[in-house]
Amino acid sequence: MIYISVGFWLILGVECFGGSNHIVTIKTGGSVTIPCHYDEKNPPQKKYWFSVTDNYSISINTTEENLSVIDHPDQSLFTVTMRNLQNKHNGEYYCSVETEGNLNFTYELYLSVQPAPDVSVMNSSVSGHEGDNISVQCFYSSGYQNKSKQWCRYKDKDCYTVGRTETSQNSSVQISDDGRSSFTVLMTGLRLSDSGWYYCCAGEALNPVQLTVTEAEPVNGATDNPKDSNKGLTVWLPVSAALLLLLILVGVFTWRLKRRPKQDKHQNRERNDSRTVDAIYSKPEEETVIYNTINDECPTDPKDVTYSIIDDTPKPPVGGTIYSTVAPH
Template sequence: MKMFMDMMKIWRNKSSHLFDMQTVSLKFIMVILWLITGGECRTVTVQTGGSVIIPCHYESKYNQHEKYWCYHYYEVYRSCSILAYANKTNGNVSVIDHPDQSLFTVTMRDLKDQNNGYYWCAVEIEGITFDVTEWFYIKIQSAPDVSVMSSNVSVDEGGNISVQCLYTSTYENKHKQWCRYEDKGCYTVGITGTSQYSFKISDDGRGSLTVVMSGLMKSDSGWYYCSVGDLQAPVQLTVTGKTHSVITVGCFYCYIKQSTIFVQLLKSL
């Protein structure tokens, strides 16, 4: 069974854009389901005043469905207020849908302490039903416990990248991994090997985790994250096709040959 958080469904009230479980019993059932299925909420730390981009994946069958980003700080199992719909900006929140990749991205800017809380990626399902969601907890800190030097990395096909993930002393002894959002495949620190690409994950034990990926292909493009303990820091990897320079070389031999024929023609006149 898939984790309940990854495929959580919430009741939608279209008229008010407020999601409210109508009965205590329904709320109780939802909490029990979350507990027995080992649901996971992704926690992302962001520096005060900083920005974050959150990737929200969905099944390709929902490509044409409406997507949105919603929030509720208290009683997270009870209600959710929509902050922005796909391809729109509302205040410091922008949502962009990428149906060709079956994901939408949420950008939140100028984050403050009051922005701490639970957020949901959601795909709208028509009719009287539940919307498909995935949960994140955004944690605003003056010095984030886990962060990355660059959250957007680009490289030519066949090239190499190095991603540096930073963590505070509190997380020195926590379990560390490098994972891909789409398939949730993870590699642990100390692992060196080859999947589709070659990779090496090392930890200096003093606040820096380094991930090196070599021989990258276009299909390796996507969203990854550094996982340190219960915290994550997202990274977007873009692998582009190699550029080939086109050099036009004049045919010097052809020019000489044509000139010789022209001279011979003149002599025959």
């Protein structure tokens, strides 16, 4: 822990950031995260969170029970998170950095811990995709009904008041105040560059909100990169062809399966008919033939009648043929 004695330092700017009277209001027992930006072109060698009331500072990447100071060099800032806040934490604080032996204070605030905060937010962290919209609801006490309501970006100290403000061709900020206890911030057409820390402000009282904007999700697998599109086509064309071939094979198999019972039934009928014909027209391997001659002339004398007896023993085999010839005389 390093102790530093300093005088009072002021930040000039718009009302939300102007003077020494801007106040971060937090509910008793709650927590708050304060961003501390530094020059990305000339990053400091040392970064501290300094308490004027207790006259001490804590360096970055330090974590205690209810306090942590974490550096985020990719964003050119460090954050200070204070937890389980009580009345003893009321007081003045500074974001301080040391560059080439010179100590500078980049941000100052007065922390006020209250049972019912003068300014609070529904969510202290919000996120959305590029091109989407986000909404932030900010609450204020009755003493701030007639105060100016603002949505301010911490990094560049740009503030937007009640109404609609176009920030670029594709994005805008709209603030609507119900005049009683809350105002709503609507940001439309988000851009990646909109990511960062903001404040809900009512007069000099404020509360921090972190906004994170991520890349838009591709629609139906579409991509803005032509190379990625070509890669997608290279992959999907063979897959589509294979699927189409599979569907055709399944269709042919199903069609043949449906026709097979009819064909089998027709073939069985033909086989049965063939067997019937064979049974009718086929000749047995061995035939027993018995010939008999019958004289159809009428005899004049009974003595001239010749009787012929056909003996049926032995009988011809099944399927045998008996021929009889009638000879005229």
